[in-house]
Amino acid sequence: MSNPSVIRESRVSRTAVMALMLLLAVYFLLPVYFLVVAATKPQGDLASTNGLVFSHFNLFENLRVLFTRSDGIFGRWALNTVVYAVLGAAVGTLISALCGYALAKFRFRGREVLFSVILGGVLVPTTALALPLFLLFSATGLVNTYLAVFLPSVVSPFGVYLARVFANASVPQELIESARLDGAGEFRTFFSVAFRLMAPALVTIFLFQFVAIWNNFFLPMVMLQKESLFPITLGLYEWNGQTARAPLLQQSVITGSLVSIVPVIVVFVLLQRFWRTGLAAGSLK
Amino acid sequence: MTDTAARATSVVAPVRARRRLHGGGPRAGTVAAFLTPFFLPFLLFYLVPVGYALWQSLRVVRRTGGQYGTSYTAFGGLEQYGQVLRNTEFWSSIGRIGLFGVVQVPVMLFVALVIALLLDTPLLKLKAFFRITAFMPYAVPGVIAAIMWSYLYSPQLSPVVDLLNGVGLEPDFLGPGAVLWSTANVSTWLWTGYNMLIMFSALQSIPQELYEAARIDGAGNWTIAWRIKVPIIAPSIVLTSVFSIIGTLQLYAEPAVLRQISSNISSTFTPNMLAYTVASGNNYQQAAAISVVIAVITFVLSFGFMRLTAKRAGL
Numbered sequence: 001m002s003n004p005s006v007i008r009e010s011r012v013s014r015t016a017v018m019a020l021m022l023l024l025a026v027y028f029l030l031p032v033y034f035l036v037v038a039a040t041k042p043q044g045d046l047a048s049t050n051g052l053v054f055s056h057f058n059l060f061e062n063l064r065v066l067f068t069r070s071d072g073i074f075g076r077w078a079l080n081t082v083v084y085a086v087l088g089a090a091v092g093t094l095i096s097a098l099c100g101y102a103l104a105k106f107r108f109r110g111r112e113v114l115f116s117v118i119l120g121g122v123l124v125p126t127t128a129l130a131l132p133l134f135l136l137f138s139a140t141g142l143v144n145t146y147l148a149v150f151l152p153s154v155v156s157p158f159g160v161y162l163a164r165v166f167a168n169a170s171v172p173q174e175l176i177e178s179a180r181l182d183g184a185g186e187f188r189t190f191f192s193v194a195f196r197l198m199a200p201a202l203v204t205i206f207l208f209q210f211v212a213i214w215n216n217f218f219l220p221m222v223m224l225q226k227e228s229l230f231p232i233t234l235g236l237y238e239w240n241g242q243t244a245r246a247p248l249l250q251q252s253v254i255t256g257s258l259v260s261i262v263p264v265i266v267v268f269v270l271l272q273r274f275w276r277t278g279l280a281a282g283s284l285k
Numbered sequence: 286m287t288d289t290a291a292r293a294t295s296v297v298a299p300v301r302a303r304r305r306l307h308g309g310g311p312r313a314g315t316v317a318a319f320l321t322p323f324f325l326p327f328l329l330f331y332l333v334p335v336g337y338a339l340w341q342s343l344r345v346v347r348r349t350g351g352q353y354g355t356s357y358t359a360f361g362g363l364e365q366y367g368q369v370l371r372n373t374e375f376w377s378s379i380g381r382i383g384l385f386g387v388v389q390v391p392v393m394l395f396v397a398l399v400i401a402l403l404l405d406t407p408l409l410k411l412k413a414f415f416r417i418t419a420f421m422p423y424a425v426p427g428v429i430a431a432i433m434w435s436y437l438y439s440p441q442l443s444p445v446v447d448l449l450n451g452v453g454l455e456p457d458f459l460g461p462g463a464v465l466w467s468t469a470n471v472s473t474w475l476w477t478g479y480n481m482l483i484m485f486s487a488l489q490s491i492p493q494e495l496y497e498a499a500r501i502d503g504a505g506n507w508t509i510a511w512r513i514k515v516p517i518i519a520p521s522i523v524l525t526s527v528f529s530i531i532g533t534l535q536l537y538a539e540p541a542v543l544r545q546i547s548s549n550i551s552s553t554f555t556p557n558m559l560a561y562t563v564a565s566g567n568n569y570q571q572a573a574a575i576s577v578v579i580a581v582i583t584f585v586l587s588f589g590f591m592r593l594t595a596k597r598a599g600l
Contacts, residue, residue, distance in 0.1 A: 051443060098319045106319070123584065127537060128338070131560065132573065151326060152326075233538075237538075261426075
């Protein structure tokens with residue numbers, strides 16, 4: 001390593017690597033930076049000023065317009081998104097954990113068959129389910145209700161798969177046995193012993209399911225006509241489609257996009273270690 | 286002391302007896318109570334719709350008594366599938382998405398692999414910053430990502446277009462030739478970091494001693510990366526490829542948003558957009574057949590790819 005040519009080469013490659021990574025970082029940050037700048041501008045400045053340079057600071061007025069437009073429908077969409085994505089992922093994580101734990105820790109007939117069926121479900125694309133679900137739900141009167149989006153969203157076969165992997169890895173069989181010997185019922189054992197041991201894994205499952213629901217645009221689009229039931233994504237999509245006729249909506253689409261992604265990005269960054277454990281387990285064979 | 290022990294055995298004994306009867310596990314009712322909260326919605330909102338779509342795809346709408354007759358659905362065998370296969374719009378959407386996938390997936394995964402490998406070398410500083418920056422787009426839903434990029438593509442608003450016009454390039458991101466690649470760019474922006482993190486997690490689990498041994502044999506960073514690291518994380522690369530193939534065939538939200546600002550994206554641009562357009566015209570049977578064909582293509586491609594790569598790797 002004391003060879004000067006080696007040191008020079010490593011300095012060159014260090015610089016090259018740094019330059020490449022900085023370029024990629026600019027690529028990943030550019031749209032978000034643009035959104036931040038655009039959200040602070042008055043509508044009139046969007047087209048007339050450089051998109052990458054701040055002009056008149058108008059963010060608070062933009063926020064006021066965003067949250068008061070159409071009787072505060074944006075706030076309603078935000079609340080709906082929390083119901084669909086946060087509550088849906090929470091319920092989904094709980095039922096995935098129960099099922100995955102049972103598949104990992106209980107011996108019963110048909111266990112492997114059941115697991116294979118659930119694994120097959122991982123491969124079923126959610127967009128393929130939306131249209132037949134629409135027909136089934138319209139026959140039962142569920143179309144255009146909260147439940148039409150909420151109920152299918154709680155089901156995550158991938159969550160069950162992760163829960164089984166994590167239960168196997170983090171809950172020792174002896175602990176379950178000794179809880180049983182102490183006379184604890186299976187549910188008590190699950191909630192007082194297994195749940196705590198699986199907690200970090202459950203955060204991971206929650207995050208994956210949250211993203212899946214937050215990203216699933218097709219299902220709410222097929223199911224919902226009533227604006228008051230929309231999640232943010234569908235609401236912004238509708239607004240974006242109206243900007244040709246109502247150009248003033250553009251600023252609200254931009255500010256609304258920023259308002260909805262910032263909290264999610266912050267939570268993701270804070271919880272990033274859970275992603276890595278989950279992705280490592282997800283790629284285990 | 287003996288009293289406590291006796292009481293303990295009296296509690297434990299029936300439990301043990303019961304468990305011996307059932308082969309060491311809890312009672313069937315308890316097992317069912319754990320499984321049902323997931324399995325019931327799984328049945329209703331996954332398996333039943335799949336079955337229903339298959340059934341629908343075998344039905345056709347027929348009319349009685351000419352133009353003013355009433356319509357009814359009847360069993361039509363594979364009639365709907367014949368129509369799908371003869372539909373030129375279906376094949377052009379498949380061709381478009383095939384071209385998209387053949388270019389976008391390898392480019393994205395290559396970039397993801399390069400970032401993952403660089404994050405795993407001692408060459409780079411500010412690793413946490415770069416890792417988080419690349420992963421951040423994963424927090425953005427496809428619709429919002431497409432809205433953000435559509436502003437960067439738009440000739441009126443985009444600072445990127447301004448910049449390129451300034452140097453005389455005059456790009457048209459929404460033109461007939463370019464719009465497919467503008468869509469591909471949104472997907473790449475969204476998913477590179479996610480794929481990178483899968484590969485990076487796999488790299489992190491390789492024991493460091495392996496590299497030390499290679500280093501003693503005189504291997505440099507490049508050799509270690511391409512000869513040791515990449516082959517070891519090959520299963521993760523296969524996994525990300527399969528995820529990407531599935532994702533590409535499902536493409537909907539991003540082109541649907543870009544369609545709002547570009548007339549060069551038709552309502553049948555991707556197979557899923559075609560299925561939705563056909564369903565909007567109340568032809569649910571045809572839409573179901575299209576969905577089934579997309580699902581079958583997805584299965585064949587992902588399993589085919591896994592088999593192919595497994596053979597290559599000599600597994």
